[in-house]
Amino acid sequence: MDHLVADFVVRPKDEAEIIEILKVCYEHDVPVTTRGAGTGNYGQAMPMRGGCVMHLKHLDQVTHCEPGRVIVQPGCLLKDVDAHCIAACGHELRMFSSTWATATIGGFIAGGSGGVGSVTWGSLRELGNIIRLRVVTMEKEPRILEFTGEELARVSHAYGTNGIITELELPLAPAYDWTHCFVTAKDWDRAMECADALANENGILLKIASVYEAPTAKAYFQRVAPYVADDDHLIGLMIAPHNMEGFLTWMGRNPDMKLIYRSDDHDWARAPGHVFEYGWNHTTLRALKVDPSITYLQVRYGFPDHFRLVNEMRAAFPDELIQHLEAIRMEGGKIGFAGLTLVKFTTEERLDEIVKAHEAAGALIFNPHRYTLEEGGRQHADPRQLDFKKEADPKGLLNPGKMIAWDDPDWDYAKMYAYPGMTKAPESA
């Protein structure tokens, strides 16, 4: 997709300017692809047919904040939402992506599914994790609509294909000065079990619990590498500071686990920074810096089969996969694993074989090697999103090529969807 470029870029200052832009683009049949900070890794903000790219960086204000609730504009960086809310009321976002420092809240809600915090709060699609979204439509006379309840599913995680989010109301969680910890284990099963057990400790509040199979820590985590061996599996944790005593008691019961780092008391020459910046998509980003041939999968290992499924995949592809798990609270309240498996890439055919083996075993795949909503999601059209696109974007100008259901309702998902309207690559490419 390297050749995909916009014809022009706009940076509206407010909702009124967004409406003005949409009216003009509608009038002239110009596609509009909305973009936050550009950290999305599914290509979801690439302008497939050129036209207008609309940056929302100037809509960056927190307009209301109280314990449990924030109202914010879409272009506010995740870290800036947190900074504002922590200062104003001692609360922070329930969940955020590992790209917290650079990504926008609008991009996270429009393209994300969960992340740091999902070990406690589950996923964004679950009831209560988004309160309200305000959306502008792409019509001759754009409408401003407010979505709550069941209607949220029409526009959240829709890549901006059926409306432009101009305001978000989200629940907050209490902010603490989280203690960032790294723990090592020599035995893989124990590493998995312990992350799962900690995530199920009712009295120990966590923000993240990641498991990295060896040699991830030694090979890809530069600041951690001096403190681990090749065969050390690593667990990354963020623990509420008032639960550190409880956590240390738990560690005492699990003497095969070794605490190598805690952010509030360590002698590392170079501190590793935020533990969450080793987790979720950042694991792959770090691995790619060392080995550009690496790629990855996104997998869901559901409770109560999560241990078995991980180990089946681990046994099936011992030389090609390196496991990376995130403990998450799944729909129904039980802890399972999201897998962001590192893959030693050989060919596309082999990658497809690996994907199919996961699916055959019962491990749900969210394919990060696809740019459409459906293929990166649950591989079927969401009629709520499609129906709303018919209303809100009758000319199909918003982020074209990203919703298969709009372009080709009979698509059977047997192979990767290639948007026919995509701007052709130049001859020389």
Add this chain to the structure above:
Amino acid sequence: MDHLVADFVVRPKDEAEIIEILKVCYEHDVPVTTRGAGTGNYGQAMPMRGGCVMHLKHLDQVTHCEPGRVIVQPGCLLKDVDAHCIAACGHELRMFSSTWATATIGGFIAGGSGGVGSVTWGSLRELGNIIRLRVVTMEKEPRILEFTGEELARVSHAYGTNGIITELELPLAPAYDWTHCFVTAKDWDRAMECADALANENGILLKIASVYEAPTAKAYFQRVAPYVADDDHLIGLMIAPHNMEGFLTWMGRNPDMKLIYRSDDHDWARAPGHVFEYGWNHTTLRALKVDPSITYLQVRYGFPDHFRLVNEMRAAFPDELIQHLEAIRMEGGKIGFAGLTLVKFTTEERLDEIVKAHEAAGALIFNPHRYTLEEGGRQHADPRQLDFKKEADPKGLLNPGKMIAWDDPDWDYAKMYAYPGMTKAPESA
């Protein structure tokens, strides 16, 4: 136990006075039974051998408070801990008993196991739910000891049999202006399922989820009665206000559930007050006001068998039991039920039969008709508590008669323990 009275009562002002009292009592072999507000319902603060009853009502200060953590003296009422912490830092206790308005924090930790809040945070015995206890021993020269980690089990939930708690450090949760709700259901299984499902909604933060079998609401809840029918089962909920939208969406998906009351928007002539004051032990208290012949059981229905176990007991004793369930997060992170079953009392023999039927089915009983630690708990001696009593109370003067393991290490629990040292009832009684 009506005839049990102390020879005298003391109300120390501070830890130094406690130490002075303990020294004098030790010197003169006087038993000391510590008492909070006297709301305990196991008889755990009754002076079995007379002697000294020590009220801690004057040790009632919150000495430190920050988001996530409070340090408090034992005689502070639960409601006063919350009032202080909410004002000082927007936090409140993770859990408390339904006697929140009248009970002390010291009594709750020394005699309680969990309560309102356990649907999110589990039980007091779990790691992270108590940070530190400061304890004075009953020796010639009383010692002041600080307990954390594994050592907490020596003195928490010990009824003051092996030391006097003089300071508590506890974790806090964020305080919200909880929305108190009542929901009715005509079908019992659906009422159970819905309480369980709500407790497992990751994005909907609850403080309590209670289920009351019909005709509890109509027969015993006076202010609720006008709004329910005899055959209405009732669900009591406290929901974070920023999750009311999510809850209402959930209600829309469950049209057989009927929302009859929400504290932030209702037209009831007389508001019912705190929903938690209908739950936990308050259910029994309310039933007793209407029907003094009622008694109750305390049951644990463990995940994943909780629905089946409840219904087995319901089928076995259709005319004698009225189910009252509290959804709680059990050890291991899964939602199950605590049962505080209302029992239409006939004879002690029949009550014992009912208890035995629960145990035979696999439903753990915490017998509220016993005054000893062991019989009201897991029916075996806790060597950690006994060992510490040997150190801390060598003369066995602290709350005598409450720790069977101290009095009769070979006790087999076949029948109710009757403390031989108990003050005899007067002839005329």
